[in-house]
Amino acid sequence: MEFRVMGPVEVRRDDRVEVLSGRLQRILLGVLLARANQPVPVDVLTDALWGDRPDSRAAQKLQLHVHRLRGVLDSPERLTFGAAGYRLRAGQDEVDAVRFEALVKAASDQEPQRAIESLRAALALWRGNPFADVETPVLADWARRLTERRLAAVEALYEAELACGLHEAVLGELTELVREHPLRERLHGLLMTGLHRAGRRSDALEVYRRARQVLVAELGLEPGPELRELQRRILAEPEPTPESAPEPVPHRQEIPAQLPVDVRGFVGREAELAELEEVLSAGAPVVITTVAGTAGVGKTALAVHWAHRVRDRFPDGQLYVDLRGYGPDEPVAPADALAGFLRALGLDGAAIPDDLDERAARFRTLLDQRRILLLLDNARTVDQVRPLLPAGSSCRTLVTSRDSLAGLVARYGAHRIDLDRLPAADAAELLRELLGARADGEPEAVGALAERCARLPLALRIAAEIVRSRPGQAIRELAGELADHQDALDLLAADDDPHTAIRAVFSWSYQRLDPAVARLFRLLGVHHGHDVDTYALAAMAGTGLRETRRALDVLVRAHLVDQPSAGRYQPHDLLRAYAAELAGTTDDAPDRAAALTRLSDYYLVTASAAMDLVAPFETERRPKVASLDAESPVFDSYDTAFGWLDRERVNLLATPQHGEPDHVVKVSNTLWRYLHMGGYYDDAFALHTRALHAAQTLGDAAAEANARRVLAAATLRAGLIEETVDHLERALTLFVQVGDRSLEAATLNNLGVVTGRQGNQAEAAEYTRRALDLYEELGNHRLMASATLNYGRLLHILGRRDEAFALLEQSLAISRDSGDRTVEANTLCGMADICAEQGKPQQALGYAHLALNVAWQASHRPMECAAMRTIGVAHRHAGEHELAIRYLDSAAHTARSVGDTEQFIATLNELAAAHAAAGNLTEALRVYRETLSDKNGDRLLHERAQAHEGIGDAHAASGEHDLAAEHWQRALVLYRQLGLPQVDTVTVKLGGARG
Known part of the structure; x- marks a missing residue:
């Protein structure tokens, strides 16, 4: 249930707006919401509805309007009457104005990047003037207060965006806001700050002049001290450049809060709750508690209710997973549960290890010394639980299962509570x-x-x-x-x-359900996913959204399906099994198959529409899908499309497991880019492997080639270089065979990337040049951005900077035209690297900050790291060693958190060089040795060569020439092996050391 007052007054249930009968009912709802959860006297309500017009029947009329309002609520008990008046019960997350206030308040305590997210979420709730369709003095103050708070939130948003270096992006909007609100000094100050940081000092001072003119003319007042101080600082500082930027913003680790909603109407279980409390409070070594009992006995309800009671004792968060040990679907694998936990603890997908034991070890490391509550619900076996257990005593783990899980008691000393039926x-x-x-x-x-x-x-x-x-x-x-x-x-x-x-x-x-509702219930047993939304069920049933929502409302009220979150539905596993049993005995096999086909078509068509926004540059490459004879959500932005893919990922991947081979191939082709961007490498490997087998079953050479191409992206992430090369070489042969020259070019480009990582730069350049030639021959310039970037990067490594820069400029233009933000940010970093090496640090900073903005906007953490690394290098070249170290340290932290080994090693080398330039030779040597000691860096020959050269430089600066010569010699061997121009530089250094 959602109550909306920031705009026209509305009541929303799920995805639909309930009809309010007229202006008086909207006023009644508004006044009740203004004092939500408090009694509102009858005379206050009648005065709001009819004002000074006396009416002996006002109380009766009020009862009628209350009765009508109850009819649109999800439960009549929400609106009750007592001695003090009428009380409307509404949760804090159910009133848009209350949610707005909470998000704005939260932003005040967050670092700028997180504050931007909170403030944008708050402002997205705004639909117009509060109570736009209601005019009553009783609500006027609340409306004015909300309007003022919105404007203050807008100001806070722009302040946070300026703190993140997004001055170019906000200048136009700030200029318009200053025009609309000429008396708000804070807006003038924000506009001055943005202009000054953009290198437009004279424009910033002109804003101050106009602000003063308006304030004096309208109010007879001079600007306040903050605005005057800002003008003074701008006058005193030298003219800034477009490359000026704030300090790097560290990423604040989020605190997971994954507990399901607390149980309503919880009754009894006092002895069990007391026992759980006793185990927690005793401080004993018992850190694992199991709740065992039969199906439907209330294990989850007890665990969730208790967890909410004690959540404040776990300030580092609460983790929850439904292991689905006894439902009709496959139980959740420990590796998948760990992947979800690691993401919740701030680890990006690319940083999650592939091996189960490594995941478990990383999980235990992240939990060390942290006070976190783990709720492992519906476990089937001890083996399913064991990898999810923390190692230390700071965390507490609560497990529910139908099994006694005796192994947890015997091996780990778990405390078991056997839950019987209610007394x-x-x-x-x-x-x-x-x-x-x-x-x-x-x-x-x-x-x-x-x-x-x-x-x-x-x-x-x-x-x-x-x-x-x-x-x-x-x-x-x-x-x-x-x-x-x-x-x-x-x-x-x-x-x-x-x-x-x-x-x-x-x-x-x-048996009390109408036939249509009963059929929808049975379809919930046929659906292969976990939870499902209204659109998918409507598609599956072949009915409209309105009819489907009505049926779901009936099922929710009958407790035959749960609603874990707005718009999503999930039956208890016993009810799902019952629904599946009914479907098997009631519905014909062709009818069930047709429903699953409609569902598969819905997911595929909608996923394709989402990917058109996430990766518009690949629209032509994605498989063509038929039009859908069902309603589907409309995506109006990158974020909404990506968010839908995240919510539906499990369902999207469930349909290929049960679908026809052709469908498996299409899903793989549609989702591969999303899975790669999100770091869902386990899912990618499983899906693309199924697609490869499906293509071979179909005898479809083109489909097999593409399955191998996208599967190679997953195997490369796993470090399986030889397997990656094998997939790409076979794909290349097949693309040539079937005559798909566009994907032949894409595969050549990918081979260039892999061989470059193997250290063979000349072969990598040849692959990439062939890809470019083929794109040029095809006249397909929109898909050339990545290959052009890779070729430019390779030429840069080989020392051909001018040629490289020209190629990068081409890549930048192509990527911006096609909307490929990953390539755009990567290209800007490449241009910045070249400028830094050419002694142009300010230009380098300009390109790098643009790259950082693009990466922030795309939520692309690896590219954030690359941009910050490049900014640090530019500061080092400019002699600004403290800033260089600060940016590079932040970049190294980000690279480690996202699991980008190559980026991490390269950043450590630059960080060590910055310490050496600042005279911190001991620290420089320590960081260089960390580079060489990283086991994952063994295959990164270029980075190892740079580390040995840097160590040699540091020893030489300390007068330790023999040690310097030893490391320079190692660097020389590697540079020669790679065929890189640094051979000449290191040879000169060695000659000087031996001379």
Whole structure:
């Protein structure tokens, strides 16, 4: 449920807007929201609705409007009446104005880059003037306050963006805002700052002159002290250049908060909660607790409820995973669970190790000395849990399972809590909590119903909803009706427990559904993913969104499906199994197959539309997909498209596991770039391997070639160089065979990258030149950006700077035209590197800061690292050693966090050189030796050669000429092996040392 007041007053349920009957109902809702969760007296409400017009029937009219408002709420109990008046219950995340305030407040405590994200999220909630369709004095103050807060948030956003060096990007918007709000001094100051940092000092001073003129004319006041001080500083400082930039902004590690929503109406379990508390508070070496019990007994509810009670004791965060040990789908593999945890702890996808043991070790390292609560839900075996356990005693782990997990107790000293069905009194109390006053008149019937439901919370909640939906029938009659169902159905046994009789409860609820709703429920059992949104279910059912939403509302109210987040649905695993069983006995196999085909088509078409925004330069390469006979979300930006792909990744990858070979190939071709950018290398390897086998099954040489091409990107990440080369060489042969010259060129370009990493620069240049020639022959200039960049980089390494720079300028123009932001940022870094080496540090800074802006906008962490490294190098060439060390240290930290070994080693070399230039020879030698000691850097011959040369330089500066000569000799061998021009420079150094 969402209440929206920042614009026209609206009530939204899932993805639809509920109809409010008129202006008075909108005023009523607005006044109740202004005092949400507090009683509002009747006279306040009647005054807001009818003002000074006396009306003896005002109270009755108010009751009518309240009744109508309850009709659009998800539960009538949200709006209650008491002695003090009417109270509307609304969570903090359900009112857009409250969420807006919370996001703005959070931004005030965040570093600039994170503040930008929070503030943009806050401002995205704004749809126009608050209460745009309501005019009443009661709400005027709140509307004015929100409008002022929005403007203050806009100012804070631009201040954060200026702090991140985005002055060029915001000048136009700031200029327009100053024109709209000429009396806000802070806006004038932000515009002056942006202009000054962009090298436009005279324009900045002109802004001050105009601001003073307006303030004096309109208010009779001089500018305030902050604006005057800013003018003084601008006058006192030398003319800045466009390359000037703020200090690097360190990335603040996010605190994971992954717990599911707390259970509503939690009843009982006091003994178990006390036992959990005792284990936590004792400070004993017991750091693992297991909650074991039969299906539907409430293990997850207990664990989640307790976790919310103690979350404040874990300031470093809470991690949660549903291991799906007993659902119809495959259990979550420990490697996949670890990948999710590592991402939540701030590790980028590219930095996540491939090996399970390495992932577990990295996880334990990140948890060391941190106070984190882990909730491992629905585990199947000890082997599934063991890799997810922390090593130290600072964390606490809570595991739920239908199994006793005796191995955890025996080996790790886990404390086990065996959870039985609710005691009779607690089961009846839960029903009374759910049924309200209606239960008071039939206490015996409530007890009988609780027993019929086997005192299982899941069954009790479903039964309670059915009782509530039939207000004219006595509870005892419904309990008897359920007894009849139980006699007619088998027991659904779990863990051989004869008391787990909940299939009857499911059936009792299911048989009351309309046919269309019942069919949608069965489709939830056919769907292969975990959770699902409205669009996918509508596509699967072949119905419209409105009809699907209505059916889902019924299923949610009946507790036959959960809604873990807005717009997403997920049945309990027992209910999913029941739905699958019904689908198998009710629906024909062709009907089920048709539903899955519609679902697969929906995911493929929508993913293709998302990728058109994420990677527009590859639209022509993606497989053509048929038009979709179903509604799908509309993506209006890169972020919304990428966000949808992230949300649906599991579902997108589930359909190829059950789809036809042709579908597997299309999904692989569509998603490969997204999986690579997101660092989902496990998923990429699995998907593209299936695509390769599917292509071979089809006998489709073109599909096999492309599967090998994209699979090579995953094997390269794993360090499997020989396997990568094999895939690319076979792909090249097949592309030539089928006559796909565009992808032949792309494969040649990729071979250039791989052979360059092997140290064979001449062969790499030959591959890349052939790719460029082929693109030129085809006249396909839009796809030339990457190959042009790679060729320019290779020429730069070979010492041909002028030729390299010209190629990079071409690459920059092509990438900007095609929208390839990765190549654009990479090219700008290459241009900056060349300028720095040519003694043009200010130009180098200009290009590098542009690259940093592009990387920030694209959320491309490896490119952020490359840009910061280049900025550091430029500062070193300019003699600004402190700034150089600061940027390079930040770049090294980022490179390590994203797992970019090549970038990390190269950055360490530059950091060591900066320390040496600053006279810190001891620190320089330490960093150089770290470069050489990194086991992952053994294959990076160029970087190792640079490290040996740098060590030699440092020893020579200390007068240790024999040691210097030893390392220069090692560098010379490597440079000769690579055929690089540094051979001449090092030879001269060696001659001087021996002379």
